[in-house]
Structures are given as structure tokens and as C-alpha cells.
Amino acid sequence: MRGSDSVLTVAEMRAAEQALIDGGTSVDELMQRAGRGAAEWVWRIASGRPVTVLCGPGNNGGDGYVIAQVLHERGLDVVVVAPIEPRTDAARNARGLYRGGMATSGEGRRGAVLVDCLFGSGLTRPLSDDLLALLGGLAASHGQAVAVDLPSGVESDSGAQLNDGLPRYDLTLALGAWKFAHWTMPSSAAMGARRLIDIGIGDIGAAASLSARPRFEPPAPDAHKYRRGLLAVVGGAMPGAALLAAQAAMRAGAGNVRLLADHSHPATPAALVVSDARLDEALGDERIGAVLAGPGLGRDDAAKARLAAALARGGPLVLDAEALGLLERQVFTRETLATPHEGELAKLCETYGISAQGKRAQARALAEASGLTVLAKGPDTVLCAPDGRVRLFAPGPSWLSAAGTGDVLAGIAASRMATGLPAFEAAEQAVWLQHEAARIAGAAFIADELAHAVKPAYARFL
Structure with missing residues (x-):
């Protein structure tokens, strides 16, 4: 992991800064690096x-004094508004x-630009009414923040x-690390x-990082449809969702996508193989590189039986949508990816007896308790x-x-897993592909259009 990719907690950031200080870099020098x-x-x-x-009273305010001095030296009309005197040595020195x-x-x-250096990453309590009013008033009287x-x-x-009513910003400058x-x-x-503003913090071995743009490789010269990966999509009561997932998967790298369903559908593309064989027999094909279960599965007894067959097969597996609601508590030892939205994540936490609050804490606790990615x-x-790794993504x-964009995401991730990628890497690539496909599809797209946009999106990562 590159140091610039790291996403740090407040405690990790303080430890990283202290490591620089212990190595001979003064707090004042760090402030100058950040401010400049x-x-x-x-x-x-x-x-x-x-x-x-x-400028506030702490080192974030000190950064503000450095910023202001640089701009003053360059001849700008700059004024520091400091409602509270500096309270740290470095901030007083910068002042x-x-x-x-x-x-x-x-x-x-x-003015044209308001620079908010009132409080930084150490804040844990709401702003006082007077400071909130000051911040809001200045934001309203400046063109950009x-x-x-x-x-x-x-x-x-x-x-x-x-606080409620915080202003919106045009730019946020992260200091040292995300x-x-x-x-x-x-x-x-x-x-x-x-x-991100570099102040000299390197890789500190943080568990969390911001996802970096992936690069794909074209198929090997001797590739064929099975060597590139066979994905089996387990269909169910609602064929539309499974078809969406399969159409996205067909464009996301797998060489062969097979829909395991009791019947075809008028919208089934000609290139998609539909198998109506008994599910346990269809899943017995040893060439299958990954299985996707959940989109359109339903919640009845038949859905439970189809999910049980997918779970019993072994091998790489992606669980989405209805499969997550039907899943019973168990520990996974194979490559298995779960792709829940917030409601499904809450239900999974209930299933596994997890009381953590917040999406990231819940997802991390669920991964550790279940073995799921x-x-x-x-x-x-x-x-x-x-294993504790965490990736965050730009929006x-x-x-x-x-509706349906989650089915597309699951299909992309399953396709990447069918090519042989581990669940974590496949999921990371799937997010990038889905986001790029959304940009290509343009405004007000529907899920079908998103699935078709996966193909040109894929080309942008080669």
C-alpha cells in the first residue's frame, strides 16, 4: 500500500505525525509543510x-496562519478571522x-474564498452556537469555500x-493522509x-486505504471460453434481476456465463446459455469458476432450496439480494463475497449477533465473524x-x-471472480467498473443500459 492511499483514524494520524517528530521533524516544520x-x-x-x-485555537488554526502568510507574501488581499487565540505552541509560532x-x-x-481552519480532525463535539454562526455567515458571504x-x-x-446546518465546500484539502x-x-x-497534501507520512501499515484505479489484462493468447472463466448465475422466481446480473457478467471478463433457471425469458440474449437442468446437476460442472446466487431468487421454499444447493457446491461464490436475507449463520472458509445494501447489512448483522453501529464498523465486524468478504x-x-483489510472508494x-444497479454490480463481481480473482480483488474491480459504466451510460440511465455500458467501461481499464 502506498502511503498516500492510506486512510487513517485520528489515533493513527497522531501516531504517524509523532513518528515524524521522533525522527527529527519539528511540529513547526510539519505545520509549514501542511500550510504551504x-x-x-x-x-x-x-x-x-x-x-x-x-483560524481556530489548535494546530488546524496554525495551518491557517501559514496559508494566510503565504498568500500575503504573494500580494493577495487576505484577512485572518481568529475568534479564539492560539492555544498550542506551534499555532502561536505560526501566528x-x-x-x-x-x-x-x-x-x-x-471575499472570493473562505478557508476553513477552525477545527480539524480532532473535533469530537459540536461547534458552539456562536462559532457555527460565524462559520455559516462567512461561508454565505464568500463565493467559494x-x-x-x-x-x-x-x-x-x-x-x-x-452540527446541523454546516456549510458545503467546493474543495477539501486532506493533510498528510486521508x-x-x-x-x-x-x-x-x-x-x-x-x-491530498503530502507532509512526509509514508506507509504506516494501516488496514484501510482508498482504492486505486485497477488495470486489466486482455485474455492470454491461448485463452478459450472456459479458461477465461465460467460463471453460473442461479435464477429464481423473478427472472429480470438474474438476467440483469448475467448481462453485466457477460461484459465483465468471464468467457462464458450460464443462467441456471427453470425457464427462459423473452428478454434473454442469444449469447446467454440458459440451463433448465436440475440445479444440483447443473452446479456439478467442474468447469464452473464461480457461482452467483441472489438476484431474483425469491424468498419461498424453492428459493431456500436453490440457495442451499449453491452453498453446498463449494468453490467461489457471490451472495446478493434475496440470498442475503435467507442466509443462516455460518462461517465461510472459501472465497465468498456478500454485496449487501444498508438494509441487508443490518439483517446480516442481526443474523450474526453483531451490535456494531455504522456501515464500516458493521461490515468489518461481519467479515470477521462470518469469513465473508x-x-x-x-x-x-x-x-x-x-483478515481486516478495508477499502474505501471515491463516490x-x-x-x-x-433499481437494478445492485444486480449489475453483483454480476460484474461474480464475473471477475469466475476469471480466478479472489473475492476482495474482484469486488474492488467491480466497483470501479460499475462507476465507469455509470459515467458512460450518462444521466437518468436504467439498469439495462448500465449493464450494456460495462463493455466500454472495461476497455478503459486495459
Whole structure:
């Protein structure tokens, strides 16, 4: 894992900074690195226009004084609004080096860019009413807003908004490493673009990281349809969802996709093989590289029997939709991916007796308790492995909030697993493929269009 990919808790970030300090880098030098790196972004955005920097009492406020001094040296109209005096040595030192304008309130101050350095990643309590009003007023009187490290009023580890009515930002500048709040709803929705400022923190062996864009390889010169991977999709009472998953899977890398269903459907594409053989016999094909069960499965006794057959087969398995609601508590020792939305994740946690709160904590606890690789999907997607690895993702297009897109995601992930990838890597690639397909499909797409867009999306990763 590259250091820049790491997503750190507050405690991990403090430990990483302390390691730099123990190695001879002073707190003041770290503040200069952070502030000067952030100032470069503010300088570009301001484009010569007035800037207001809101500074709090801690080291995040100290970063703000450094930013303001850089902009002052470059001739910008910059004013620091500091409602509270600095309370750390480094912040006081940075304040002492600042030579520009100062104010204790935002009264009458207007400008092009507000830089929020009021509070950073250590905040765990709501902003006071007066500070919330100050922040909101300044945001309203400036054309753009930039948050340094995190927007004030956001809890770093959970992504919770500690106050109602927090402003929205055009840009958030993470200092040193990503924090969980940068990629976790609801706070991430208000952060605008996100950029990382390097202050010298390397790879500290963190369990969590931001997913990096994958690269695919074309089939080997001697490949054939079975060597590329045979995926079996277990159909059920509602054929549409299974067909969606199969159509996406056909375009996501597997050489052969087979729908195991009692009957075909008028919308079944000619290239999709439909087998109406007894399910246990159909699943006995040793060439099958992975099985997908869940989309359109239903919840009746027949669905339970079909799920039981998929579970009994062995080998790589993807569980989605109705399969997750029917699943009984067990421990998985083979490569098995579960792709729950938030409601299905809550039901699985109930099944496994997990009391954790929040999507990431629930997904991680479920993976550890069940042996499942858990892809908890939604506007903020998190991937957790049984060994403790965690991946977070940049958000996909909001048009993905439509019926059937989860079936498409499951089909993509199952296709990647059928090619021989482990569940964790297959799921990670599936998220990227789904997001790219959504961009290609454009606005107001339906799931069928998303499934067809998987093909050009795949080409972009070669």
C-alpha cells in the first residue's frame, strides 16, 4: 500500500505525525509543510481575489496562519478571522510569523474564498452556537469555500456531522493522509473535490486505504471460453434481476456465463446459455469458476432450496439480494463475497449477533465473524475482508441510485471472480467498473443500459 492511499483514524494520524517528530521533524516544520501545500491550492482558486482564513485555537488554526502568510507574501488581499487565540505552541509560532490583516469577527468581511481552519480532525463535539454562526455567515458571504484537513463540525473517524446546518465546500484539502470522513456519508457529500497534501507520512501499515484505479489484462493468447472463466448465475422466481446480473457478467471478463433457471425469458440474449437442468446437476460442472446466487431468487421454499444447493457446491461464490436475507449463520472458509445494501447489512448483522453501529464498523465486524468478504454498497461503498483489510472508494455517479444497479454490480463481481480473482480483488474491480459504466451510460440511465455500458467501461481499464 502506498502511503498516500492510506486512510487513517485520528489515533493513527497522531501516531504517524509523532513518528515524524521522533525522527527529527519539528511540529513547526510539519505545520509549514501542511500550510504551504494547502496555500498552493487556495492560491489557484483565488486567482488574485480576496481570501478570508478562519483560524481556530489548535494546530488546524496554525495551518491557517501559514496559508494566510503565504498568500500575503504573494500580494493577495487576505484577512485572518481568529475568534479564539492560539492555544498550542506551534499555532502561536505560526501566528507570530503572520504579517497580514487580522479580525476577531467576520462582520463586514466578504471575499472570493473562505478557508476553513477552525477545527480539524480532532473535533469530537459540536461547534458552539456562536462559532457555527460565524462559520455559516462567512461561508454565505464568500463565493467559494475550502476546508483544510476536514470541514469544521465533522467527526473524523465516523464521518458524522456534529452540527446541523454546516456549510458545503467546493474543495477539501486532506493533510498528510486521508481520513475516514473524507469518503464516508453524510459528511463526504458536502466536501466538494478532495485533494491530498503530502507532509512526509509514508506507509504506516494501516488496514484501510482508498482504492486505486485497477488495470486489466486482455485474455492470454491461448485463452478459450472456459479458461477465461465460467460463471453460473442461479435464477429464481423473478427472472429480470438474474438476467440483469448475467448481462453485466457477460461484459465483465468471464468467457462464458450460464443462467441456471427453470425457464427462459423473452428478454434473454442469444449469447446467454440458459440451463433448465436440475440445479444440483447443473452446479456439478467442474468447469464452473464461480457461482452467483441472489438476484431474483425469491424468498419461498424453492428459493431456500436453490440457495442451499449453491452453498453446498463449494468453490467461489457471490451472495446478493434475496440470498442475503435467507442466509443462516455460518462461517465461510472459501472465497465468498456478500454485496449487501444498508438494509441487508443490518439483517446480516442481526443474523450474526453483531451490535456494531455504522456501515464500516458493521461490515468489518461481519467479515470477521462470518469469513465473508463484505462489499457494503451505497453512496459510500466500503469493502472489508475477513483478515481486516478495508477499502474505501471515491463516490460514483449519483445516477446509480436506481433499481437494478445492485444486480449489475453483483454480476460484474461474480464475473471477475469466475476469471480466478479472489473475492476482495474482484469486488474492488467491480466497483470501479460499475462507476465507469455509470459515467458512460450518462444521466437518468436504467439498469439495462448500465449493464450494456460495462463493455466500454472495461476497455478503459486495459
